Amino acid sequence: MNSLKGLAPQRKAKKEEERIWPPLEGVEEGKVVTRVAPEPNGYPTLGHAKGLLVPFIYARLYKGKFLLRFEDTNPRVEKLEYYDAIREEFSKLLEAAERELGLSPGKWDEEIIESYHLPKMYELARKLIEQGDAYVCTCPAHIVRMKRKLGEPCEHRDQSVEKNLELWDKMLSGEFGEGEAHLRLKTDMKHPNITMRDPGIFRIVEALHPIHGDRFRVYPVYDFSVSIMDSLSGVTHAFRSKEFEPHVEVQLAILRKLGLREYSMIQFGRITIEGIPLSKRYIRPLVESRILDGWDDPRIPTLRGLFRRGILPEAIVRFFYELGPSKVDATVNMDIIAAINRKILDPKVHRYMFVPDPIRASIGGLITPAEAKVQIHPNLKKVRKITLNEPRVYIPQIDVKNLKVGDEIRLRGLATVKVRSISPDEISLTMSEDQRKKGVKIVQWAPLNRGVPVKILVPLTPYSYEMIGGYGEPALKELKVSDMIQLIRLGFARVDQRDPFTLIFSHK
């Protein structure tokens, strides 16, 4: 097997060699079909991004097809809003993958909603029963669990095909309540892999389905629906996270009994973010109790939370591209994503002055109106002009701390000044004789009358923010929500709200 060198994505203006992903077994370019198969039971997180990107990248690397399939076979937990959230977030990521990695087209080729295929699955279930490969079991769950553990069959295992068909019809027609009957695949009750001991393949769920309402009451179990759907939709390589490893055998057994096409099932490791819980189980209560601002709260690693934090979809895509499809569980640090984000942002994002914990300063000898020029970006020739109508500005307290009368500082882009006197709430400055003096400490400032009050929220934990208040340059007012900027010396931030002007701190 040759390397994928020829298929490696191109990135313009990037000299370094692109990393090459391990090749897939026995593939033919143009014939690969992969898929992402999320359950619409919540807002997608960074964890889902790997499940999306790994199969997508492979599909595009081999010029194959990529499917989005909703695994909506447990109506108890699924909601319509989640289908949309998944579509939205996934679109953003895939579009970014096209821009950042050159993997095109940056979208899925086809969308499949599994629940529409329930009738087909019922057909196949009936076929299994008729073949004597499945039976309806009416044991209570705890008995089944125990017997599976012990490797003992129950009395339903040997029921006649007729009896099973009759019971199956009763399941469908509503004569059994939830939990009173389920269809099991007949395999081997002594199989060393417990998952393989006559696994349940259909059960009753008495909940309204977000799309179909009460149309169905019998739903397939994961093992049945994935294998059927993957096989029938032409998937050649199915990726999922490692916990499904023991299910490979079950799914293969189902396919073989039904004589359906087999395909490769590939597992990858899960990721955990150091110090940030990814699980919905953890996040949901925080959203419901309103400690969090919603599922897009910038303190949590839902994709929309990260976007709101100012993490670009491009950064997430590149991160997973560099991470690769490895089977090892990875504990990653947000620093890595921040580093990638910074590399993308740094060359294009404009710089702004910001004065935290301000103190007033008056500048004696400054003739107003005065005009200061500040650089928009170190690599750009352009400057931004700040007009001062009166000789008064805000400067950071912290910079005043060690100042004595007679010390000199430079107000960035405005003037070099000398300290005349310091009082608790105001500092008095005067213009220096030598405006071009070298080695003077440089201080950021904002005009007193036109400085923009700014609130910066620094996400700390899902429970907390650090709030930094201060004044920024007048030009901040021209920014729109979701614009990204760099606060000089502080770091990158995203405009979250214009009134009051609120920034979410992304990272330094």
Next chain:
RNA sequence: GCUCCGGUGGUGUAGCCCGGCUAAGCAUAGGGGCCUUUCGAGCCCCAGACCCGGGUUCAAAUCCCGGCCGGAGCACCA
């Protein structure tokens, strides 16, 4: 407990299938330097790893065996 899967610098990853051509590449974090009328940014440099023990071989991170450690699964969830 049983079954499966892994184990490369602080962290993550490449290489392992087809043993030598890299006594191990990249990223991030760390250390040092450069630049600058302040981007905690950028640029340059440095240091740092093949879980252990046997075996096969002229040659092993790569193959085999044993051990140790870690993860996942063992639902009428996905």
